[in-house]
Amino acid sequence: MAKIETSRPLPRGHGPFIDVETIERELAELWQTPSAFDARGAAVTLSRTSVLTLFVFVTGDTQAAEAREWISQLSTQHPSRVVLLIMPEGSESETEQDAQVSIQCHLEGGERFAPCWEQITITLNQTSLEALSSIIIPLALPDLPSFLWWYASPPVRDRAFRRVCQAVDRVILDSVNFGQPLADFLALSAVLPELSRRETVLSDLNWSRLAPWQEMTARTFDLPQYQWALDALTDVQVTIGHTPEKPANPLQAILYLGWLSNRLNWQLTEASGTEDHWTLEVRGPDDRPIHWELLCTRCEQAMSGHLLTVQFRAQQRGEQIRFAITRSEERQTMVKLHLIDHRQQEMHYAFHHAHLDPQRLLLRELQSFSPDPLYAEAVHEAEQFARVLQRWLS
């Protein structure tokens, strides 16, 4: 797939701040570009389509380069106006605001139309977090949903962050990147009701990644011959990936346990642990004890903080069932179920899930507009686990 790109830096106006009107004017001029030609010389109509405005906030040049790569991939499937907001790191922080506009198009062989999207890149200065919403609001395309993808670790405890969130329809962040996972999670949990009151939807990619795990868990108990096991679970073991360079981030696991607890009315009674292995005792609605283990295991960088396996055991009147859900190490978009019952009858089941592919996960996020009530419930339930685990992880 060929690509054409046309861009220009913006002429600086008076003072250190960027001028939104100039951005719009320069973009309008760029769109005057006549039709392009494909490799065979055939005319291709450049097609301007936007389905949303996507703001992406990054810190530093490394993240900016990563984000550009993501934007390019996302925009080939979801043409948008993209505004890349770069906050310089450390010594660069005194820089003046700077902006550049560009139009990028993908030329697919044989197609008569080339979808194009526009990108605005703004380099902020350190004071800009306070003023960020005043940049975001006028740059959002009218009548289309606006998303803010906070690619950097979000300053959830900063009041300015909350103001920025309120400037868009939906905020996407990823708790797998939290600097202090449990403390940041608890702070985020406290912010959620306020954002919800102001109709800003917040979504955590780390929660969305649980979808295949939830689906696989639910499907096991859809099978008529194993439905009894849901009320007879005795053990749950959850393994998460961990690299020694970073503190353990158990948030994906505790969101999963929060969801299970919420759905099955389980109550936490006891906890014990070390810095990478925790045992939680919970009780079901019939006072039945369920033993949970949460383990960290060494993994490659990309899987750090991600669920690797979930194992269940259920027992009732001579019947027993064990099942394990595993994320494939080689093909990370695949989850596999292996189920074995007391007659040693086995079942294998495997599928690929869009939510385990980072690009498709983001695309799905950009297509959903309503809040996920299960998320709010799971966060509420997971708070207690986060507080307990803080004893060993803070």
Added chain:
Amino acid sequence: MTALATNPLREGLRLERIPDPCVMVIFGASGDLTHRKLVPALYNLAYDGLLPPGFSIVGFARRPMSDEEFRADLRASVERFSRRKPIDEDVWESFAQGIRYFAADFTNRSAFPKLGDLLATLDRERGTGGNRIFYLAVPPDSYELIVEQLAEAGLNQPTNASAWVRLVVEKPFGHDLESAVKLNNFLLQYFREEQIFRIDHYLGKETVQNILVFRFANGIFEPIWNRNYIDHVQITVAESIGIEGRGGYYDRAGALRDMVQNHMMQLLSIIAMEPPIAFEADPIRDEKVKALRAIRPIRPEDVAEQTVRGQYGPGFIGGRPVPGYRQEPRVNPHSVTETYVALKLFIDNWRWVDVPFYLRTGKRLPRRVTEIAIQFKRVPHPLFKGIAQAGVEPNVLIIRIQPDEGIALNIAAKVPGPQVRVRTVNMGFLYGTSFLVQAPDAYERLLLDCMLGDSTLFTRRDETEAAWLPITQILKGWAEMPSPEFPNYDAGTWGPPEADEFIARDGRRWRRP
């Protein structure tokens, strides 16, 4: 759906709709449809996690074969025809675990109770819960025999209160109204209407479904979607291919039965229907049926006026010489079967009376295109007459089904400059440039809907019969007329000259799509 409803872990999950565990019995398991369409579609659903655990396939065919041989056969087909390549070993392993082969002849009565035993075993071992789909991927002359045998073995009835049994029937549903009624009556002796899923793969296409969204999710079109504003409607289904080895079937069917009775009548009904009271199977189908029933009857003496037939002779497609229809394999060298048909229909209801719907379809036309063009009336007062009238064309709304799926509106605009010059410009929305994602194959959508019990995209009994009525009237009229001089158009052209004259008599012309 009882099993899923009682699982508290399923509540609120935002994922795709997941069917109950079930087994699909495919009659005609060694056939082309199974290998090219059904199993690749099922594999793609499995890949995306849209099939439930325990989902099983039983292939029913005459040829002796082991389960393993059947799996190997199907694997080869998936490798060849799936839109996902290469095959994923883990997905295939879990998918293939549920594949069984049942070698038997449809005529063998003792085979069906044995099939029942196999299904009961799968219920126990794979948790399919008595949920069954019987897919008739066989020629229509086998339908009655299979259905009768299923009923005799009690396989048409659910085995428990929460189980379901469904029957999927492929087109053609009969060869005229009488045979369609007969077939429907026969099926309904053994299956209830809600158990029968008559499949027309056109309805599984994303862009066909998008017509409903376009019409009923946008408030601005419905007020002008009527005889007050619309001059006429053109529906074109053009194919550049010939009959692709289907000579035996096609020579008996012809374009009218093969394309118009099903696909084009579906498009017509979706364009013409009134807004349904809900986006659900029966309200939508009720409205489609009403539109079809309102088609003005075609009297035998009007058939010559309202239709044109054509058959292609040798010609060129994309610079390549191609044979004429009569030179195609398994086609009678003196065949008078039509490979092109153009017709004019009227829908006699409050919305559409006197608005002509022109339908045309043909093989070996210059390009493959399916589109619906809504031609609006001219402006009431020709304001630009004299100074710029040449550029003022009536507005046309084009709904493109394939390729370049999308919607375009032709509007008049002033050419920049000191003079008033008007030109028609095209304002287009291309599905592919706004949602650059690969749409699932029509069969994937339809098979999944069938498992979910959603019959919105399947045709109901009254719908098939209402669609057959005008077609049968045309067939009767043709039977009374002398055979046309065939071939009457060259492959690679837009059909016979008579088709242009036919629409020109009304002061209109075909669009060049």
